Amino acid sequence: MNRHLLITALTAVLSVTLAGAAPYSPPPNDPFQPLIEDIDKNVAPVTTPLQTVNLKGDKGETTKTITGGSEAVNDVTYWAPPDGEQLKNNVRIRHVTFKSVPVYKDGEYHDDTVVYAMIAMPADAAPGKKLPGLLILHGGGQFVQWAPQHWLVEQWAAAGYVVVTCDLPGIASPAFADAGSGTWRSVPYGSTPNFTVTPDIKASWLYTAEATALKAFALLKTQPEVNPSKIGIVGVSWGGYSTTMLCGLLGDRVAAGFSTYGSGFYDEDSAWKLFLNPATSGFMFGNDPAGFEGWKNQGISKWLTYLDAGRRAGGIKSHFYIAASANDQFFRPPAVVKTLQAITNAASLNFQFSPNSQPDPKDTNPEHDIGYYCIKSSHNILTPGGNLVPSTFSRTLIGRGLPMESVYFDYLLKGVGAPLSTIKLSAPPKADRQNDLQVNFSVTAAPGVTLQMPKLYYSVHTTNDTWEKRNWIELEGVTKSSGMDGNAHSYSATIPAGIAKQNVDWYVLVSDTRSQGQWATTVSTIIYNTVTGITTSSQ
16 A cells, blocks of 8 residues: 655745845945935935827837827826826826936946836825835836836726836836936847846846836825825736846835736746856857956955845845746746745745746737746736636736736735635655655635635656656545634645656636626646655755
């Protein structure tokens, strides 16, 4: 008879895995600290209203020009400066620019960084009423003049939030971001010096991006309509990295963060791992052997200390959620898992790994190459509450980002709705690969939330596969026990020894549906491995 390795009482917030973790403290001489001090002093960047804004399409083409004046243009009425205010669909929008930190180029710093920002809020908010705030951080190659980004801001503002978003130099597409100005717009997206610390940390344009995001947070916090204790941050891809980074930098100044795809620990396993490995990073330096020696001897360590979001994750004190793809080619699962392990001080921690989110090779729709969620990449959350499956994709149905972002922030920042469901099981030891692996777990849901049947997914690890090509198989035979402990439902599943012995990654995922027509949500455990316990890049 097979022995069973019993896995019981695990928490999805990793309390077992992370027991005994050291308290977080920021690194010495942190270049971000003066900007954080400005936030604490309510010092915000000075804004300049814009008279004209060109909205852009997916390829950077101008689709509409909003011009100052009192006349109505289609569905837009735009007031000239100094108000610089647009009223659209009962949402007040201010189009402004502000000056950010200098960028480093050609051996010197250029103090001419001006970025475009939007400030939006509901037009019918009661006088004196404080509203929750939301900072939206765009992804790599995106920009705030992009029409879908405008639409996203309008959706959140219409739902009762004060919203700020701005272009992030080093992450934005400078060629299309013509509402801003300065040296940062002279370097094409993808060519910016993000992985450098020469002559210092501020030379990295990722520092410029995160410093700009901190200034945008200060701008949001100081809006008179904002409740400073109810501010959230949300971002996708590089914006997800920025969300993780800022929540770590700002601690309890943030109430809730939602990072889609973004993580830290790029040296663990990511699309940028080669840049951060001394054995493989030489290609960045061409005919500069001295630069390469400096980078591999001190530069990599310094970059990771100050600019890796995973090393900052211990500073997260807000509620926090990471929506990850189990097939992500950029932010790969081992890096996400290690980031989750580093988040030891959050008010709550939830997350998911969406299975089989690689692009559909049969999808020939050109519209799926572009858009807020590019579904011809592995950047997909194809679970309830995520972006929709390719065959039914529609940008108009995405809602406010991932649909479940609305559920998440509405509950934590507005007190509306119900909390996310949680999964509890124990962190498994290394499996005895000669025996079955039994997984016992419970799922707790708030009243009025209907659970779907949980799923256990597994994927066989081979030496030749990559995370983006992994096939996640749903294990048959998950069963529900008859008893309940309060609102907790009990379940069990068995991974047969014949599967477990093959070096298998596995995790449990559960979705729910919400009352009153709200979107569904999904949570999961971290990804475990039948050999190493928790999945790693070197298993």
